[in-house]
Amino acid sequence: DALKSLKVNRKRLMEDLHHTCQWGTGKRWGKAESETGMTRLALSDFDKQARDWFVKTTEGLGCKVTIDKMGSIFAVRPGLKNDRPPTFAGSHLDTQPTGGRYDGILGVHAGIEMLKVLNDNWIETEYPVGVVNWTNEEGARFPMSMSSSGVWAGSIPLSTAHNLREVHPGTATMAEELSRIGYLGSVPASHEATPMAAHFELHIEQGPLLEMANKKVGVVTGVQAYKWLTINVKGRDTHTGTTDLKSRADALLVASKMILHSHRLATANNALVSTGILNLKPGSTNTVPGDVSFSLDIRAPADETVARLLGLVEQDFSKIAAGENLSGFVNITEDFDSPATTFHASCIDAVTRAAHRVLGPEGKSLTMEMTSGAGHDSVYASKRCPTSMIFVPCREGMSHNPEEFCKEEDCAIGAEVLLHAVLRFDRM
Ligand code: HGY
Ligand code: MN
Ligand code: MN
Ligand code: MN
Numbered sequence: 001d002a003l004k005s006l007k008v009n010r011k012r013l014m015e016d017l018h019h020t021c022q023w024g025t026g027k028r029w030g031k032a033e034s035e036t037g038m039t040r041l042a043l044s045d046f047d048k049q050a051r052d053w054f055v056k057t058t059e060g061l062g063c064k065v066t067i068d069k070m071g072s073i074f075a076v077r078p079g080l081k082n083d084r085p086p087t088f089a090g091s092h093l094d095t096q097p098t099g100g101r102y103d104g105i106l107g108v109h110a111g112i113e114m115l116k117v118l119n120d121n122w123i124e125t126e127y128p129v130g131v132v133n134w135t136n137e138e139g140a141r142f143p144m145s146m147s148s149s150g151v152w153a154g155s156i157p158l159s160t161a162h163n164l165r166e167v168h169p170g171t172a173t174m175a176e177e178l179s180r181i182g183y184l185g186s187v188p189a190s191h192e193a194t195p196m197a198a199h200f201e202l203h204i205e206q207g208p209l210l211e212m213a214n215k216k217v218g219v220v221t222g223v224q225a226y227k228w229l230t231i232n233v234k235g236r237d238t239h240t241g242t243t244d245l246k247s248r249a250d251a252l253l254v255a256s257k258m259i260l261h262s263h264r265l266a267t268a269n270n271a272l273v274s275t276g277i278l279n280l281k282p283g284s285t286n287t288v289p290g291d292v293s294f295s296l297d298i299r300a301p302a303d304e305t306v307a308r309l310l311g312l313v314e315q316d317f318s319k320i321a322a323g324e325n326l327s328g329f330v331n332i333t334e335d336f337d338s339p340a341t342t343f344h345a346s347c348i349d350a351v352t353r354a355a356h357r358v359l360g361p362e363g364k365s366l367t368m369e370m371t372s373g374a375g376h377d378s379v380y381a382s383k384r385c386p387t388s389m390i391f392v393p394c395r396e397g398m399s400h401n402p403e404e405f406c407k408e409e410d411c412a413i414g415a416e417v418l419l420h421a422v423l424r425f426d427r428m
């Protein structure tokens with residue numbers, strides 16, 4: 001039937017994507033524009049510009065747009081019947097400080113392209129369909145990833161998210177920035193206020209597996225577990241010229257040993273760790289730093305592995321501190337926890353069939369099932385409705401980097417699979 005042959009408009013999809021990428025480029029951190037990639041941090045002026053474009057565009061496509069108390073934007077296109085919640089395509093417009101041009105925004109644009117294709121072909125879906133832009137998926141500026149979908153799912157209290165203070169320079173809270181840019185919506189940030197029949201997300205893989213396996217589409221069956229910690233080490237500020245090495249309480253030396261040790265623990269337990277934030281005080285060449293705090297991002301396929309690593313970190317870090325006569329001067333806070341997630345068979349099936357249709361006779365050999373190493377808003381969406389994701393390959397698996405790249409052909413394939421997965425679910 002007519003639906004089966006629906007195609008996305010690749011040229012329009014890429015023009016839209018490049019159009020919104022104007023909001024977030026620019027010379028940053030003293031680097032040339034090409035080196036900085038996207039700097040569209042959550043709730044920044046750049047994010048506001050992209051959000052305003054999203055609202056104007058989806059309203060122009062006949063959608064009813066609502067904004068919830070976390071600033072998430074829901075655009076809904078009515079169906080023939082509207083006595084069932086919409087099937088949503090979703091992702092995020094915010095980026096890392098020097099991120100790429102596809103992470104998050106490709107999924108949002110693919111959702112908008114879906115609406116345009118439906119309008120171009122005068123198609124009335126059985127039930128409503130929608131596109132959602134989730135606030136602060138990255139957790140780069142406000143240090144909790146997937147925070148608005150987490151509030152929507154009931155996993156993160158609204159007040160916790162609203163009071164999150166930005167990492168740099170550390171003055172504004174999420175609530176202040178939401179109202180500053182005019183996106184502190186009135187709709188409760190919850191799945192009861194904005195129910196979903198299903199949530200599908202197109203995203204670049206952000207890893208090398210599809211490219212290495214020469215596949216075109218990843219059918220995502222789940223997401224690995226991860227936790228974010230902040231470790232604070234308190235030593236003693238002392239003079240670098242008059243304090244011998246043994247009598248120092250050098251917080252940075254201790255933190256460095258902890259970071260190295262965390263990598264040994266990760267290797268021994270088949271897990272991943274990273275320290276992306278490191279702050280020290282007072283920050284002077286000739287004062288031994290007495291106060292250091294650093295982040296630790298721990299990831300593994302199984303919850304038990306992440307929990308085991310947390311236990312080892314707590315136990316070994318205090319030993320390392322004691323070894324440097326700092327005992328009792330280490331504080332570990334858990335900032336964020338996302339258990340391993342399994343998506344729903346009904347949505348996985350819809351994505352699989354959509355991929356086989358879009359890719360044609362080669363479909364089966366060009367598609368593979370996989371789990372995601374990165375977190376996504378679909379993690380929390382899946383707590384409240386059937387959910388799955390579509391991955392497309394990105395060059396060398398690079399992401400969270402200005403070099404992030406996804407071929408136009410692959411962007412279009414992903415968008416077309418999203419379109420057909422949503423339509424298939426709509427008729428289920
Ligand atoms: O951290 C993550 O995996 C996601 O990009 N927020
Ligand atoms: Mn993302
Ligand atoms: Mn990301
Ligand atoms: Mn992500």
